[in-house]
Each structure stands twice: as structure tokens, then as C-alpha cells.
Amino acid sequence: MTTADRKPRVFSGIQPTSDSFHLGNYLGALRQWVAMQDTADALYCVVDQHAITVDHDPKVLHQRSRASAAQLLALGLDPERCTLFIQSQVPEHAMLAWILGTETGFGEASRMTQFKDKSAKQERTTVGLFTYPVLMAADILVYQTDQVPVGEDQRQHLELSRDLAGRFNGTYGDTFIVPEPYIVKETATIKDLAEPEKKMSKSSTSPRGCLYLLDEPNLMRKKIKSAVTDSGGEVRYDMDAKPGVSNLLNIYAALGETTVGKLEAEYAGKGYGDFKGDLADVVADALGPIAAKTREYLADKAELDRILTAGAEKARHLAARTIAKAYKRIGFYPPVAL
Numbered sequence: 001m002t003t004a005d006r007k008p009r010v011f012s013g014i015q016p017t018s019d020s021f022h023l024g025n026y027l028g029a030l031r032q033w034v035a036m037q038d039t040a041d042a043l044y045c046v047v048d049q050h051a052i053t054v055d056h057d058p059k060v061l062h063q064r065s066r067a068s069a070a071q072l073l074a075l076g077l078d079p080e081r082c083t084l085f086i087q088s089q090v091p092e093h094a095m096l097a098w099i100l101g102t103e104t105g106f107g108e109a110s111r112m113t114q115f116k117d118k119s120a121k122q123e124r125t126t127v128g129l130f131t132y133p134v135l136m137a138a139d140i141l142v143y144q145t146d147q148v149p150v151g152e153d154q155r156q157h158l159e160l161s162r163d164l165a166g167r168f169n170g171t172y173g174d175t176f177i178v179p180e181p182y183i184v185k186e187t188a189t190i191k192d193l194a195e196p197e198k199k200m201s202k203s204s205t206s207p208r209g210c211l212y213l214l215d216e217p218n219l220m221r222k223k224i225k226s227a228v229t230d231s232g233g234e235v236r237y238d239m240d241a242k243p244g245v246s247n248l249l250n251i252y253a254a255l256g257e258t259t260v261g262k263l264e265a266e267y268a269g270k271g272y273g274d275f276k277g278d279l280a281d282v283v284a285d286a287l288g289p290i291a292a293k294t295r296e297y298l299a300d301k302a303e304l305d306r307i308l309t310a311g312a313e314k315a316r317h318l319a320a321r322t323i324a325k326a327y328k329r330i331g332f333y334p335p336v337a338l
């Protein structure tokens with residue numbers, strides 16, 4: 001079957017490295033995941049194998065993988081319309097990562113900025129953290145993915161995936177689809193609320209900088225109201241001169257389903273106080289219900305795990321086809337059936 005005969009294949013993953021996803025994850029990626037269920041053949045994955053590239057506690061990792069899946073369902077992923085699974089349940093990702101690692105230049109991998117950032121924060125840096133982008137390429141290529149909805153911070157890794165697909169195809173013959181990034185410009189990088197020159201991240205240095213989807217609505221309101229804004233009281237979009245207000249405008253436009261231009265007109269002549277107060281309500285209304293829905297999914301662990309196992313079986317079926325092709329191309333014997 002060619003790409004023209006089928007819906008575009010979409011794949012993306014998220015790490016279970018915190019108890020709750022944050023607003024950056026949601027607007028940068030997860031909202032697109034939900035929307036693309038209807039337009040694409042979508043596979044979404046909780047990438048627990050990526051999560052062990054930094055220090056972790058096995059028990060906590062296991063709980064967070066399940067809690068991550070529950071949040072994804074609470075956000076609107078529907079197992080009838082997409083394939084949702086846990087990465088480690090599909091060993092083909094790691095099988096392909098080994099092959100792709102042998103195609104990756106050491107210098108090429110050394111240029112990955114996420115490795116530089118994350119290794120600087122760790123006491124102990126591992127080969128696994130270094131080869132993270134190769135595993136990510138395998139995640140994507142093993143499903144013959146057309147589009148990958150991610151935030152801007154993943155663009156460089158996506159480029160590597162494209163390069164590896166093209167290189168393998170050129171050397172061994174057509175094997176992989178070369179994937180395209182799907183990055184929504186307006187929400188490509190949601191900034192930290194306390195330090196708007198940095199991206200919002202769970203490793204924020206300020207407790208008010210990162211807005212978690214499972215925060216209590218009142219805490220969400222407080223975080224928005226105490227967000228760093230800029231000098232001058234004008235609600236105007238200017239990412240260079242007014243990064244704090246511009247970030248809030250992007251968040252408001254995305255969650256309030258309006259545009260930055262309309263918001264600028266609406267708040268002309270009004271101060272930051274009114275603007276932040278209204279945004280606080282928009283955020284709390286949009287995200288507040290997620291916590292209760294997540295708890296509902298977590299209340300029936302057996303059903304949740306059944307959904308994930310069914311997703312992994314579906315995913316594995318597709319991944320095994322690519323592995324068979326790649327193994328043949330590279331000169332391996334086929335994997336034996338159990």
C-alpha cells in the first residue's frame with residue numbers, strides 16, 4: 001500500500017517523567033494529537049524507554065506511565081480512533097534503534113542540543129541519553145510515519161529522523177517513509193510563566209513557572225495571575241520586547257479559540273490585571289476538568305491496562321512489518337517467532 005492509498009500515518013510520543021503533563025506539552029503537542037485522531041491513522045505512545053535516560057525510580061516510573069496514559073485519555077484520546085500504547089511493550093522500537101545507531105555519525109549525534117542541555121543538568125550522563133534521538137527516530141520510522149506532531153524543541157530530533165530514513169533508503173533501498181514535522185507555529189514553544197525567555201518545562205526553577213494540567217484550578221489561576229509580565233501596561237504582542245505578555249496572549253488565543261489580534265483589540269486601554277484575570281478563568285475552565293477525568297480512568301486500572309495492551313498489540317503488528325523489511329535489507333536473519 002502506498003501513502004496515497006491510506007490516511008496519513010501520524011506518530012508521536014511523550015515521556016512519563018512527571019506526575020502531570022504541563023501546558024507546554026498540551027498546547028505544543030497533545031492538543032494536535034487529539035485533533036489528528038480524526039484526520040489520520042494516529043499512533044500515540046508513552047515513551048517509558050526514553051524516560052530511563054535520566055535518573056528514575058522503577059516504581060514511580062511504572063505509576064507515571066499509567067498516569068500518563070490516563071491523562072491522555074482524559075484529554076480526549078479515544079482508543080477506538082487512535083492507537084495508544086506504552087513504548088516498552090513494543091520491542092521493535094529498540095530493535096530498530098540498534099540498526100539506526102549504526103547509521104548515525106558520532107559527530108551528528110553530538111550536535112543534538114537536548115543532550116547538551118540534559119547532560120549538563122545530570123550528575124551522571126549515560127550512553128542512553130546520548131542515543132535518545134536515535135531511539136526517537138526508531139519510534140517514528142518503525143511505523144512508516146508521515147507526520148509527527150511535536151513542539152519546536154523536537155525539531156532537531158525530527159531532522160535527524162529524516163536524515164536517517166533518507167540515508168538508510170539510499171544505502172539499502174527504499175525502506176522507510178521520510179517523516180515531516182507537524183509544528184503549530186503559534187504554540188510551538190510555550191514559555192515559562194516566571195522566566196518567559198525559557199520554554200515551559202517540568203524542570204522549571206520557579207514553582208510558579210510551569211502550569212501543570214493536574215494543578216487545582218485555584219493554583220492555575222494563581223500561576224497565571226503571578227506570571228511575569230513586562231514593564232509598561234499595554235497588552236500587545238511583541239515576542240522580543242514583551243515575551244511575558246506575548247506568551248500569555250498565545251496561551252489565551254489557543255485556549256480561548258480566538259486570535260492574538262482580537263485579544264489586543266479587546267484589551268486596548270485596559271491593564272494587565274484585567275487581562276490576566278480573564279486568562280486565569282479561561283485556563284481554569286479549559287483545564288480544570290482534566291484532573292477528575294484522569295482520576296476516573298485511574299480508578300479502573302485493569303481496564304486502562306487492557307486498553308494499553310490492545311494498543312501495543314496493534315502497534316506491534318505494524319512495527320513487525322517494518323522490522324522484517326529492515327532486517328532483510330541489512331542482511332539479518334528474521335527474528336524467530338515465540
Ligand code: AQP
Pocket residue numbers: 013014015017024025026027028029149150151152153154187188189190191199200201202203204
Ligand atoms: N514548552 C513547550 N512548548 C511547546 N511544546 C512543548 N513540549 C514540551 N515542552 C513544550 C512538547 O511536548 C511533547 C512531549 O515532550 P517530552 O516528552 O520531552 O515532555 P517533557 O519531558 O515533559 O518536556 P519538558 O517538560 O520540556 O522536559 P524537561 O524538563 O525534561 O526538559 C513534545 O512534543 C515536546 O515538543
